[in-house]
Amino acid sequence: DGGITQSPKYLFRKEGQNVTLSCEQNLNHDAMYWYRQDPGQGLRLIYYSQIVNDFQKGDIAEGYSVSREKKESFPLTVTSAQKNPTAFYLCASSMDRGFGANVLTFGAGSRLTVL
């Protein structure tokens, strides 16, 4: 079945550590996104990529980094510079390169907790 796989589902991090969240899709979608979700808030865009080897900052990119070396993969690194990293992280993808007609498909999410 086509879909988006996020791993790990749960992750614990000590302060000062970098951690990387994996996102893999087999939908042949061009665009991929990372969102952060905090309790009682809407999703906020961290980074997005519309094509391999290119990505753009979203609304809350500080303290995060990404790469897009393959069409299928869009890993997110939460660095020690992110002051409040405890959150639920969601990866999404869409078919087209432009935002205009896009429809989002989401993964199951990764919950990061800083100890």
Added chain:
Amino acid sequence: KQEVTQIPAALSVPEGENLVLNCSFTDSAIYNLQWFRQDPGKGLTSLLLIQSSQREQTSGRLNASLDKSSGRSTLYIAASQPGDSATYLCAVNFNKFYFGSGTKLNVKP
């Protein structure tokens, strides 16, 4: 900055009721609008997509309407069931996706 608002934030109804969830947005120049369902600790599942040229979409007991001129969309759930209990989010595509904070629905048996 675009804003998407969902009211109410939470809703509790007895099983069998018909109910309406609201989503409002600040700009009528949208490409499309998606309604999602999210179960606790899970990702988002797409329920309905309305393109900007459409007025409504239906899937089973769900009906979503779109009124761009007033900046509103509603999700109508007919004959609610306990299995409908979840958080419902709308996402508005202004050439970038903006999400509401969701309506948490509890359908009591």
